[in-house]
Amino acid sequence: MPPSSPDRFHKRLRVLLWSGAAVLTVTTAGLLVLRDQAAPTVVYSGEADIRSDFELVDHTGHPVTEADYADRWQLVFFGFTNCPDVCPTTLAYMATTLDLLGEDADRVAPLFITVDPERDTPEVMADYVANFHPRLVGLTGSPTQAAAAAQSFKVYHEHMADAQAPDGYTMAHAGHIYLMRPDGRFEAVFLEGDQPPEDLAEEIEMRLDQEGRS
Ligand code: NI
Numbered sequence: 001m002p003p004s005s006p007d008r009f010h011k012r013l014r015v016l017l018w019s020g021a022a023v024l025t026v027t028t029a030g031l032l033v034l035r036d037q038a039a040p041t042v043v044y045s046g047e048a049d050i051r052s053d054f055e056l057v058d059h060t061g062h063p064v065t066e067a068d069y070a071d072r073w074q075l076v077f078f079g080f081t082n083c084p085d086v087c088p089t090t091l092a093y094m095a096t097t098l099d100l101l102g103e104d105a106d107r108v109a110p111l112f113i114t115v116d117p118e119r120d121t122p123e124v125m126a127d128y129v130a131n132f133h134p135r136l137v138g139l140t141g142s143p144t145q146a147a148a149a150a151q152s153f154k155v156y157h158e159h160m161a162d163a164q165a166p167d168g169y170t171m172a173h174a175g176h177i178y179l180m181r182p183d184g185r186f187e188a189v190f191l192e193g194d195q196p197p198e199d200l201a202e203e204i205e206m207r208l209d210q211e212g213r214s
Pocket of ligand 1: 079080085086088173
């Protein structure tokens with residue numbers, strides 16, 4: 001496939017961002033409504049401020065930072081293991097995307113970062129990520145560490161009382177999948193349901209190809 005021209009690439013990226021109801025509220029003060037019912041509204045302060053910057057613990061119990069994944073692109077999703085709907089479907093979608101990437105999946109670190117670190121211990125995360133993909137890395141940490149990680153990605157999340165939920169609470173959170181560059185800078189954001197996994201795999205391949213040529 002021939003590479004897209006830069007203009008076309010950027011236009012496509014913009015459309016993608018807007019259609020994902022995602023980033024870019026730099027110029028508008030309006031609230032963007034997400035389709036994730038658990039996350040009613042969210043405001044982002046702009047892609048330039050989004051960075052992969054964290055000190056967490058992986059699901060094997062090892063302390064990690066974004067530098068541990070600096071040899072790869074990062075596909076990052078925030079959620080929690082007690083999530084009834086958005087997390088399982090999005091993680092399954094990421095797993096399918098990884099399979100579609102084939103060997104190129106070696107160049108992508110798929111990271112699932114919890115917004116519920118008090119329940120999502122490394123052991124809980126290990127059991128959970130194993131349900132989805134052998135490459136999927138679960139990341140947790142202290143409440144302070146997890147909050148700082150979410151802050152670096154500007155991820156909306158909120159503790160909400162819910163009598164129906166386990167332990168009487170749920171975590172509302174945004175449902176975006178972040179594609180981050182190996183140096184930790186923001187590249188793009190996606191929502192499951194905006195494109196089939198084949199298209200997400202192609203979006204990633206396109207960037208891997210460009211990197212390979214530069
Ligand atoms: Ni969720």
